[in-house]
Amino acid sequence: AIPTETVYGLAANALESTAIAKIFTVKNRPQFDPLIVHVASWHDALQLATDVPPRAITLAQKFWPGPLTLLLPKKDIIPDLVTSGLDRVGLRCPNHKMTQQLLRQTSFPLAAPSANPFGYVSPTTPVHVQEQLADKIAYILDGGNCAVGIESTIVGFEEDEAVVYRMGGLAVEDIEKEIGKVRVSIHSTSNPKAPGQLQSHYAPRKKVLLGRIAELLSRFRGINAGVLSFQKDYAQPFQVILSPKGNMEEAAQHLFSALRTLDKMPIDIILTELVPDAGIGRAINDRLKRAAAT
DSSP states (O other): OBOOSSSOBOOEETTOHHHHHHHHHHHTOOTTSOOEEEOSSHHHHHTTBOSOOHHHHHHHHHHOSSSEEEEEEBOTTSOHHHHTTOSEEEEEOOOOHHHHHHHHHSSSOEEOOBSSSTTSOOOOSHHHHHHHHTTTOSOOOOOOSOSSOSOOEEEEEETTEEEEEEOOSSOHHHHHHHHOOOEEOOOOSSOOSSTTOOSSOSOOSSEEEESOHHHHHHHTTTSOEEEEESSOOOOOSSEEESOTTOOHHHHHHHHHHHHHHHHHSSOSEEEEOOOOSSTTHHHHHHHHHHHTTO
16 A cells, blocks of 8 residues: 555556456455546556647646546556556646655556445555455555545546546646646446546445534434534544644544445434535545435
8 A cells, every 4th residue: 555645546557467457355445436547647657648738748747746537538558447448547746745656666557546445445554454444455655645635636638628537636627727628528337438536435334424514413303413514513423523724634634534434323324514615625526426326
């Protein structure tokens, strides 16, 4: 398991099908859900992709290393198992000093989906990985807590149109400042074009209910409920506030840890609310909606 600025990844040689197969086995991940390949630089990405659109180059120059994955036509060197048989591969240059050193020292790129059982909340600390995968993997590279705390934004290109396939740590607004208007296409129930597109995902074991927390507390009075709020204190015995100061970046950083914390509490359901739907808040809301879709 390796650290990135977004979440911890379960890494294997992206050019070796046997190693890639172990990722799917350890995560219990369906093989129709493609993986993201991590590289040390844009130069390394060009060894794996072909027919790169100019706008992809613009985004890479602006946002790499960082929480941006580019979905590009793949070269044959990438095994079909990585891309679930699709002709495009997700490439990312992570902004984490330790993993950058690792990538520069290896002679191959690393495929690395989130280091957790498939469908569960993504890990943002080495302890999260240890709790769930310690007996299934060889090593956890401890890079501390993840600074962004939510997965990368995935951008691809269909004909002459830029498409966001997954909201993430890079705001759509920031992307549009560089390349103009993009189309957002983030949900696919069983035939994803990119990683992280399944409708039900990032979910704790406890049932998550999304709405206005005050109304939900009244509706489910008498039921042992936990509360996950953005900023407000609802004075509940089992409660996590993502950012008392109302800081969206802080809320994103704490989101997955908060869901894990509530999942361990002696409660039956988790009541939560959407955050302001702008910037990285759109990615937070995307994860909350998927967590509640189970």
